[in-house]
Amino acid sequence: MMVVGKIINNKLHGNKLYICGVLLLFTFTYLLNFCTAIYQCALMFTIIAITTNSLTSFCSKAKSLYALAFAIIVNFVFLGKLPYYIDGTIVNGLVFASFSSLMISMYWSSVVFQKLTKTLGFIKSNALSLILSSVIDGFIMGVFFILNNKFSHSRVLDIFSREVSYKIAYILAASFMIHLFVKMFKNRDNLSHNLGR
Numbered sequence: 001m002m003v004v005g006k007i008i009n010n011k012l013h014g015n016k017l018y019i020c021g022v023l024l025l026f027t028f029t030y031l032l033n034f035c036t037a038i039y040q041c042a043l044m045f046t047i048i049a050i051t052t053n054s055l056t057s058f059c060s061k062a063k064s065l066y067a068l069a070f071a072i073i074v075n076f077v078f079l080g081k082l083p084y085y086i087d088g089t090i091v092n093g094l095v096f097a098s099f100s101s102l103m104i105s106m107y108w109s110s111v112v113f114q115k116l117t118k119t120l121g122f123i124k125s126n127a128l129s130l131i132l133s134s135v136i137d138g139f140i141m142g143v144f145f146i147l148n149n150k151f152s153h154s155r156v157l158d159i160f161s162r163e164v165s166y167k168i169a170y171i172l173a174a175s176f177m178i179h180l181f182v183k184m185f186k187n188r189d190n191l192s193h194n195l196g197r
Contacts, residue, residue: 018063021055025071032102033079033095038159042166045137048102049109049130050174056110057122068106072099091148101140109133123182127175134167 028047035041048068055064076099084094109129116125138160145156 017058018055018067021051021058021064022067022070024051025055025067026074029068029071029099029102030075030078033075033082033084033098038163039166042134042163043170045102045134046130046167046170046174049106049133049171050126052106052110053113053126053129056113057117061110061114064110065107069103072103075099093144093148097141097144101137101144104140105133105137108136123175123179126178127171130171131168134164134171138164138167 025048028044028051032041032044032048035044052064052068055067076095079095082095084091109132112132113125113129116128119125120128141163142156142160145151145159146153151159
């Protein structure tokens, strides 16, 4: 009877984590297209990426990507017609491009994250897969801006380098915080274990 109760409790706990993850993805995906500065977009992207990888770790790659796809589709319905201005010029198709880029980069991030986790653990594999997704996202958005003839190649390269730099800085800061958080809980568990003897 206790085993059944434990299974049900674990299932409910897992569902709560998944629902929280979906809500986070929905919220930050919505906020992504209201950012007006590169550092803001980079922060939203990093939070979405960490949430997606965390869901991949706790649930599965398929469930995390379904959650992200759901968040993107719902937000696209709300934001698809949103006029987006850069330097006072309207940029058509930016919402679609940013959501498409987000989905593609998160797909590759979760694939790489899942493969690396087996050998490197959560923190390192998370950081490396997020850096890869940052480069992919920056590249796709750079191609979008070049094809739209909105910016010169040098301006696109500047946006790409600044965006990827911000994302890497956020990723490294988040990885350090996750490391401290994990270390704190390990120390607490070790202390509790030693006191219990």
